Amino acid sequence: xxxxxxxxxxxxxxxxxxxxxxxxxxxxxxxxxxxxxxxxxxxxxxxxxxxxxxxxxxxxxxxxxxxxxxxxxxxxxxxxxxxxxxxxxxxxxxxxxxxxxxxxxxxxxxxxxxxxxxxxxxxxxxxxxxxxxxxxxxxxxxx
Numbered sequence: 001x002x003x004x005x006x007x008x009x010x011x012x013x014x015x016x017x018x019x020x021x022x023x024x025x026x027x028x029x030x031x032x033x034x035x036x037x038x039x040x041x042x043x044x045x046x047x048x049x050x051x052x053x054x055x056x057x058x059x060x061x062x063x064x065x066x067x068x069x070x071x072x073x074x075x076x077x078x079x080x081x082x083x084x085x086x087x088x089x090x091x092x093x094x095x096x097x098x099x100x101x102x103x104x105x106x107x108x109x110x111x112x113x114x115x116x117x118x119x120x121x122x123x124x125x126x127x128x129x130x131x132x133x134x135x136x137x138x139x140x141x142x143x
Contacts, residue, residue: 026102033102064120071117078116078123087124095131102136109137 011019023033068074078084088110099107109132116123132140 026104061120068117068120074117074120083124087126087129091126091129092131094126098131099133099136100130102133104133104135107131107133109134111137111140 019030019033023030026033068077091110092108095107097106097108098104111130111132112119112123113128113130114122119128122128
């Protein structure tokens with residue numbers, strides 16, 4: 001494994017202030033935050049091909065989009081399903097209720113790395129799900 005000993009990042013004053021605010025709120029150093037964030041984001045973006053599994057064999061997207069013509073209808077049905085309840089609990093336990101970006105604990109948001117509506121064949125794949133804290137889950141969804 002390659003190790004980066006020194007990483008210099010130029011930030012605008014606004015981003016620098018935001019970084020300081022985040023670190024102060026969490027009681028961690030800028031270095032700790034950036035190391036954890038960069039590592040987690042790279043892990044999410046650069047997964048090996050074998051982890052990009054598709055769990056529904058014989059899945060037909062056309063049938064899916066006929067059944068769920070819009071995101072809201074899909075969400076209303078999917079997130080109350082017993083399958084979602086089981087898999088989300090499995091992910092929380094696997095990740096030890098810990099945000100996979102910053103390490104905050106307890107974290108209770110199970111997040112799809114690849115959007116469930118856009119990639120419905122992966123919506124119940126363990127490799128497509130991670131635990132996030134409220135802050136990072138909201139950031140991921142630009143809320």
